[in-house]
Amino acid sequence: MCDSRPPPADGDDIAACAPQSASAVASSVDGDAVAIDTVAPGEGSGITTLPSGEPEAWHGRHPRREFKARGSQVIRCEACRLPRLNCLCPYQVTAESRIKFWLITHPLEHYKPTNTGRLISDVLAGTEVFSWYRVEPDPRLLALLEDERYQPFIIFPDDQPDYADRVVDVNAIAGVGADVATHTASGEARIPVFILLDGTWRQARRIFRKSPYLDGLPVLPLHTQRLTRYHLRKPASEAHLCTAEVAAELLRQAGEENAASVLDDYFDAFNDCYRASRIHYVLEPTAPMRRLLARRDATAGES
Template identity: 70%
Template sequence: MMAPQARDPETTHAAQDPATGHPRPPRREFKARGSFVERCDGCRLPVLNCLCPYRVSTTSEAEVWLLTHPLEHNKPTNTGRLIADVLPQTQVFDWHRTAPDAGLLALLADRRYVPFVIFPDDQPDYQHRVVDERAVVGVKQDGFIPVFILLDGTWRQARRIFRKSPYLDGLPVLPLHTDRLTRYRLRKPASASHLCTAEVAAELLRKTGDGVAADVLDDYFDAFNESYAASRFYHKIDKPSAPMQRLLDRRMAGSAHLVDPRG
C-alpha cells in the first residue's frame, strides 16, 4: 500500500473556504489588466493603434514643468507625458514628500523663470498668492520665461502635493477658469469640469498667447484619446480622424521645410 502524499498546507487552505469548509475553485494566476497587450516602446500605446505617426513637436513662450505623483508616472493612461511629446522643453519631476527633486529646486532658484503653481483658488489660506493670466502675459513682456507647474495626479494626489511641498509655498497660484468640459475617455472624472493634465496645459497655453502650441497639444490629446479607447476594444482605426489628419499635415509640412529646394 502506497503512503499518502503529503499536502502543501497553502494549497489545502486555498482550496477550502475557512468559513464553510466547502471546496473552493482553483485559483488562477493573477494578471493585471492589459498585461497581455503588446505596446509600442515609443508611445506606450497598444501597437494596434500606435500614436507615433501623429507626434508633432512645437515650441511655446511658456514652459511646463510636471510634478508627478509616483503612482501616476508609469500609468499608460497618463496624459502628462503628451505635453513632453509636443513641447520638448517640458521638464518632468517625480514627487516625493520627504525628498524634493534637486533638479526642480535648482530651476526654482533660476531667475530666468517665473513659475506659477496651477491649482484651484478654493481655499482662503493662500488667496494672497492667487493671480490670473494677466500675470503670465506680464512676465513675458518683462523678458522672463513663465512656467506652469502642473501637479500631475488624481485630485487627491494633487492636493497632497500642493500641501506637502514647502518649496511651492512662496510661488504664485494660477487657477484655471474655463467652461471647457473634459473629453478624456479613459478614466471617469469626478466631474466633467475636471480636466486631465494635457487638457489643462492646452487651455493655459491658449489663454496666455501660445495658441499654436495649444492647438497641437489638443489635437495630439484627441489622437491619444481615440487611439487608446479604440484599442481597448481591439478596434483598428483605419481612417484618421480630423485631429489625426491635422497632425499628419503638420508633420508633412515640417518635413517639407527640411527638403533642399535645389534638389
C-alpha cells in the same frame, strides 16, 4: 474642491475642476490600477519607464511596480506605450511656445499608460518632469526654482483663504495687474512656467500642501467652461479636465494658440487610439490625426 460640490472619493483621479467659471487643478484623471508586487526593471509586461532627463542619482527611487490592470498583457509600443494596434507615434508633432511646463508627478503616475501628462512632453520639447517625494525634493527642481530666468506659476484652485494672497490671473504672465517679476535683474524677459501637479486629487493636494519649496510661488487657477473629452476613464464630472487638457487650455488663454491646437489634436489622437485598441478596432485616421500628419509633412518640407 471647486465650488460647493463635495470632493470625489479617495482614489478618483482629477485633472481639473473647472465648472462654470470655477477653478481647475492640474492632476490626472488618467490612470489604471497598479499592482502592489514588485518586479525588476524590464521584467514582465510592466510599464517601468522613468521620466526623461531624470538624474542618475534618482534611478532606483521609483517603486518597481508592474502595470497589471486590465489590458496589461497587450503588446505595446515601446515609445508611446499604446497598444501597437493603434500606435500614436505617427502623429507626434512638436510645437514651439514661450511657455514652459514643469510637471511634478506622483511616482505611481509614471507607470500608468493612460497618463496624459507625458503628452505635453511629446509636443513641447522644453517640458520638465519631476517625481515627487515628500521628504526629498528633486534637486533639479529646486535649482530651477532658484533660476531667475524663469517665472513659475503653480496651477491650482483659488478655493482656500490661506493662500488667497498668492492668487493671480493669466494676465500676470505679462505683468498686468499683479506683483510678479517679468524681467531679470539684468533686464531680460523671464520665461513663464506653468507647474502642473500630476496625480490623483488627493495626491495633488498633498503635493501642494507638503512641498514648502512651492509656498512662495504665485497660484494661477484655471477658469474655463470647457468640458472634458477624455474617454479612457469616467471622471466624477465632465468639468474635470485631464492633465493634457489643462495644459492646452492654459496655452490658449496665454495666447499660445498654435501650441494649444497641436496639443489638443495630439490628445484627441491619443484618446481615440487608446479607446479603439480597447475594443481591438484598427482606427482610421480621424480629423485631428489628419491635421497632425499634415503638420508633420509641412515641417518635413521646410527642412
